[in-house]
Each structure stands twice: as C-alpha cells, then as structure tokens.
Amino acid sequence: MRTLRRVTAQLRADTVRATPPPAPMVREVTGWIVPPPDQLTDTDRVTLQKISDPCPEIAATVELTRQLAEMLVNLRGKDLRRDWDAVKAGLTLPYNSGPVEGNVNRSKMIKKDVRPRPP
Template sequence: MTARPPSPRSVAGWALRSPETLSATEQLNLKSVRANCLEIDALTRHVRSFATMLTERQGERLLDWLDAVRQDDLPSLHTLAAGIDRDREARHRRLTLPWSSGVVEGHVNRIKMLKRQMFGRAGFALLRKRVLPAG
C-alpha cells in the first residue's frame, strides 16, 4: 500500500513559506516532494531566492535570478520573468532604493473605497468632505 500524495495546495504552502516557519513534518514532506519532482525542486529554489531578494533588497541579483529562471523549464516562471523584464529598470530600483510608495497607495485605496461606497448615493460635495481632512 502506498501513501497518499500531498495535495497541490499543501505543497504550494510548503514551498512558499519560509523554511523556518515549517514544522519538522512539513519540512520532511517538502524534502520528499522535492526529491521526487525536479520541477517542484527548481520552483521552490527560485521562489525562495526571489523572496530573499525582495525582503533583503538585493536588486543587484535580479538579472542573475532572471537568467536562472529562464534556464529551467518552468513556463509559469517564464511568464513572471518576462513581466519583470518588460520594466526591468523600475523593478531594479524598487529592490534597491529605500523609498516606498506604500503610504500613497494606502490613501489611494482608501479614496477608491469611499468612492465605491458612495456611488449613486451622494454627490461630489459629500465625497470631498469625507476625503479631505477637516480644517
């Protein structure tokens, strides 16, 4: 009798999470899956390398990472690499510079939410009062 293979969702969760957050059983299961499937092994290596590059702001590694992805037969990652390559300079700057547009994006998101909530209910004057701070 053979053991039932893990679900794709489980394998994806193991591959996408940081190795330190996996339990001993999960680490063993992922190790077994990676040993039996070269594509999952390559995918896990690339995903973890990309995550490290993002969290540690190692933009200088971007071109090497893109080359490594292109060398493996992983069509989904080739699509990601092509998207990154289309605007490589902006992606490189995002990974190396200390500035973030997160605060601005948060305000834009909040304004869009207010606009959706008020659609068809009130005019521009009320929207303006809700968006602009009282002063």
Template structure:
C-alpha cells in the same frame, strides 16, 4: 445470507485477509503535478507535517524539482522582503541550472529589471480599485446605463 452468495463472500473475505496480513508495503499513489506545484508555491511553514514529508519524498526522486523549489522560494523571499539587490545573483543562479521554463522567466525579468523589484512603490492599491469597479460593472451588466454605474462607483 442467500445460498448463491456464500462462496463469493468467503472468497472476498479470504482476499482481504491475505492483503491485510501481507508483508508487502502499502504505497500511496504519487501526488498530482498540481498538488506538487501548490506545495512549491506555498510558504514552507504553511505546509502540514504530512505535506512536508511527501514534498521531501517527491523532491528526493527528482533533482530538477529540488532546484526549482529552491529558486521559487528564494524569488518569493526577494519579492516579499523587497531585496532587489539580490536579484542579479538569483538570475545568475537560475541560469546555472537546466530549467528552460525558468530561463524564460529570468530573461523576462532581466529585460524589465528596473521595474521588477527595485522601485519603492506598488500598484496594488490601484489594482484593488480597478477590481472593485470591474465587479460593480459586472453586477450591473444589462441593467442600467452609465449614469447609474457612475453613481454606484462614486458612492461605493
């Protein structure tokens, strides 16, 4: 080791030794809002044990997030299990809490209540075909005319 570095090397070692032996708890930085939103929007069973623990910690510090998580997961259950009869009670529960952004969502759903969950059909298949056609159109942009696009859509 060069002579000029001996003192600084020993100071660095002493610093890390005191930090390692310190009784101060090591804290992790708080998760980003995007990470918390991801945890809220995912199915609770798909979260790892560490993510569940960090989610509980975040929710314990913010009661609004607890209410938001409860409402989001209840709404997801209503949608996935097609329980449209539970929608009015969910809307009432949302209005009881002080979550202005969720109030806006509830007002929009209330306006279109008949079409939100209660209809027995889904436009998912049509949306899939529209997405496929748009992908083909993007692939062919600037390369060929409408006739070739038409053939690709019909043959794909």
C-alpha cells in the same frame, strides 16, 4: 453459496489496499515553499522534500521561489540581472500596484455580478 461468499470475501480482503493520504492543498505547499526552511516544522520540511525530490523541475521551482521571496523580504533588487531597472525599482521602492489591482479586481467582479466577501 456460503463457499462462494467466503471465497469472494477472502479475495476482497486480500486485494484491499490502504488508501494513500490525500494530496496536500496548493496553499499548503505554497506555505512550505515561501518561508525560510528553518521556520518549517520537521513534518512540513520532510513532506516538501518528498514532493520535490522525484521532480527536478519542482525542486528548481522551490529553490527559485525561495530566492525570490528572500529578495523581496530584504529588498535586494540588485541581485537580479534581466530588466534591471524595472526589477530594481520594483524590489527597492516603497511603491506598489496593490490599490490599482484591487480596483481592477473589483471591476471584474462587478462585470461578473459577483459580490466580493466583506473582510
């Protein structure tokens, strides 16, 4: 019986693999994509690179999201071509639909009988 225990313990020890680190949270990854790359720590930059290198779609998404964020920050609506008038107005005028969206969200929460948390 001891021999069997010893052999199975050795087999378990030989087959144990290190657990990979947990996948980053979506908000974490978003926090690495939106700011300019020079504002990221080296660790965050490398981690984002590891995520985007194997998948060209993710790499393209990162690049396009960064370009859009830069346009929004600098109000450069003229850089977009499709839906020119609407895009230009949305990126250059000081108006936004934030208050309307807040009311819509509150209405939906009331319908669901879910109370929003106080700020």
